[in-house]
Amino acid sequence: MGTGPRKNWFTAMGILFIIVAVIPIIRDLLIFGPDFVSDFFTSQELTSEKVSTAMFGIGGFLIILGFRGGNYES
Helix, strand or coil: CCCCCCCCHHHHHHHHHHHHHHHHHHHHHHHHCHHHHHHHHHCCCCCHHHHHHHHHHHHHHHHHHHHHCCCCCC
16 A cells, blocks of 8 residues: 555544533633633532543643554554
8 A cells, every 4th residue: 555644543532632622611711701610620529621621631642642653553
């Protein structure tokens, strides 16, 4: 086969994770405002903003893994 561009699905999944993580933060900023959203980040409860922060980390890890990793195709 040819030596075309390498398919990098880790980076695509990382970008998808980051996009999905941005949606609840923007939604809550529009509904509640920045003061309440900052309270959601600092409260003791598990909130969608904290889950979004974890998703940013996972998305960043997948992007780094996609750029550093080898060719994962069979």
